[in-house]
Amino acid sequence: MTSFKDLGLDPKLLAAVEAAGYETPSPIQEKAIPYALEGRDVMGLAQTGTGKTAAFGLPLVHQLLGGHDKRTPKGVKALILAPTRELVNQIAETLRTYVQGTHMKVTTVVGGLSINKQINMLATGTDILVATPGRLMDLMERRAVRLDTATFLVLDEADQMLDMGFIHALRQIAPALGTPRQTMLFSATMPKQMEELSSAYLEDPVKVQVSPPGKAADKITQGIHWAQDKGEKVDLLIDYLRDEPDGLSLVFGRTKHGSERLMKQLVAAGFDAVSIHGNKSQGQRDRALKAFKDGKASVLVATDVAARGIDIPSVTHVFNFDLPEVPENYVHRIGRTARAGADGDAISFVTGEEIGLLRQIQKVMKIEIPVLAGDRPEEVDPPKRGGGGGRGRGRGGPRGGSGGRGQGNGQGKPKAAQGQGKPGGANKRRRSKVRRNAA
Numbered sequence: 129m130t131s132f133k134d135l136g137l138d139p140k141l142l143a144a145v146e147a148a149g150y151e152t153p154s155p156i157q158e159k160a161i162p163y164a165l166e167g168r169d170v171m172g173l174a175q176t177g178t179g180k181t182a183a184f185g186l187p188l189v190h191q192l193l194g195g196h197d198k199r200t201p202k203g204v205k206a207l208i209l210a211p212t213r214e215l216v217n218q219i220a221e222t223l224r225t226y227v228q229g230t231h232m233k234v235t236t237v238v239g240g241l242s243i244n245k246q247i248n249m250l251a252t253g254t255d256i257l258v259a260t261p262g263r264l265m266d267l268m269e270r271r272a273v274r275l276d277t278a279t280f281l282v283l284d285e286a287d288q289m290l291d292m293g294f295i296h297a298l299r300q301i302a303p304a305l306g307t308p309r310q311t312m313l314f315s316a317t318m319p320k321q322m323e324e325l326s327s328a329y330l331e332d333p334v335k336v337q338v339s340p341p342g343k344a345a346d347k348i349t350q351g352i353h354w355a356q357d358k359g360e361k362v363d364l365l366i367d368y369l370r371d372e373p374d375g376l377s378l379v380f381g382r383t384k385h386g387s388e389r390l391m392k393q394l395v396a397a398g399f400d401a402v403s404i405h406g407n408k409s410q411g412q413r414d415r416a417l418k419a420f421k422d423g424k425a426s427v428l429v430a431t432d433v434a435a436r437g438i439d440i441p442s443v444t445h446v447f448n449f450d451l452p453e454v455p456e457n458y459v460h461r462i463g464r465t466a467r468a469g470a471d472g473d474a475i476s477f478v479t480g481e482e483i484g485l486l487r488q489i490q491k492v493m494k495i496e497i498p499v500l501a502g503d504r505p506e507e508v509d510p511p512k513r514g515g516g517g518g519r520g521r522g523r524g525g526p527r528g529g530s531g532g533r534g535q536g537n538g539q540g541k542p543k544a545a546q547g548q549g550k551p552g553g554a555n556k557r558r559r560s561k562v563r564r565n566a567a
């Protein structure tokens with residue numbers, strides 16, 4: 129088995145890796161690091177939790193340690209783009225452990241915080257800049273940052289950035305970087321645009337992959353619980369949570385308001401629930417995330433956007449209170465559980481208007497998700513959701529259009545496999561949640 133030492137990393141990095149408690153490289157690290165150290169462009173197909181931050185971070189820092197260029201005012205040597213503030217902070221936190229004891233500086237710029245402070249931080253130059261694309265563009269417009277000194281570019285969770293005007297941002301950002309440049313792109317799924325991105329911004333990339341696209345880790349037990357309406361979903365969720373007093377549950381809602389309301393309902397029912405979504409300030413989001421990571425809050429209600437890329441190692445349950453409108457997000461969501469060899473459950477509550485979405489998810493996943501319990505509702509067309517409320521379909525983002533909505537309206541499908549198909553052992557208590565049916 130390859131060791132970190134075999135990979136030929138700088139001794140300082142070997143010490144950092146040891147201090148972090150990593151014993152052997154994870155599969156994505158084993159595959160990507162040797163190529164990245166050679167300076168090759170890398171296109172990595174890997175989810176959060178696979179160790180991909182180290183897969184690009186270690187070779188990046190290794191190469192920067194070997195360079196002797198001084199920092200220049202406003203200059204940047206390596207640029208990492210990530211979709212959310214949380215992910216940016218998490219990447220920076222990891223990289224800072226790698227550069228500890230060196231002269232290297234890691235700086236973050238994200239929206240929602242004072243731009244003036246960020247301008248000041250950048251003024252003296254930085255080695256590694258971790259940024260969300262929008263705020264970086266603002267800083268570029270203000271001439272607060274020079275990217276022509278940067279010869280490394282990492283696009284992390286690239287698929288999650290596609291619907292955020294990312295393609296447009298990248299068109300401005302990438303040409304501003306120096307040449308030659310090493311580019312690494314990481315994505316959990318491989319929608320068609322990813323190939324386009326790759327051919328536009330990567331040169332002869334090596335493709336590395338740890339699990340086929342759209343396939344969830346085997347350790348995740350997935351299941352569907354039919355629900356007639358939102359009210360029933362709330363009851364179901366509360367029952368599931370009561371059954372798992374020691375669990376750490378991540379609950380996904382569709383909208384900011386819906387997630388907030390749900391969090392409050394859970395608190396009223398006696399749970400230590402917190403929420404993160406776009407209506408929360410950065411401070412509130414940080415506090416909620418910390419409480420959840422520390423185990424002080426046992427339930428985190430989140431929207432897809434807010435939860436992008438965040439790594440919470442000990443999540444035992446993922447609940448899709450609402451199904452994601454972008455099928456690929458299902459993969460991202462359930463990938464938050466079953467980390468580091470643990471088992472995890474991913475349970476989706478599905479109403480009649482979500483059956484179309486469910487079909488699309490199953491198509492992307494190439495599996496049929498087993499039904500745990502409940503009565504399959506009649507399939508109905510989802511209500512038109514013009515503009516307000518829902519999670520933004522990024523301006524001009526390629527994910528927009530017809531994506532997400534089920535077109536099929538095969539009404540009243542045969543009632544197959546109801547209440548059976550219990551997946552795996554984790555389902556032992558998987559209940560007679562037929563309370564409703566009996567009622």
Ligand code: AMP
Pocket residue numbers: 148149150151152153154157175176177178179180181182439441
């Ligand atoms: P990431 O996929 O980069 O978000 O990393 C997921 C988690 O795995 C983080 O908590 C890392 O600290 C941890 N990790 C990364 N590489 C290794 C490794 N080789 N061995 C053990 N843990 C690791």
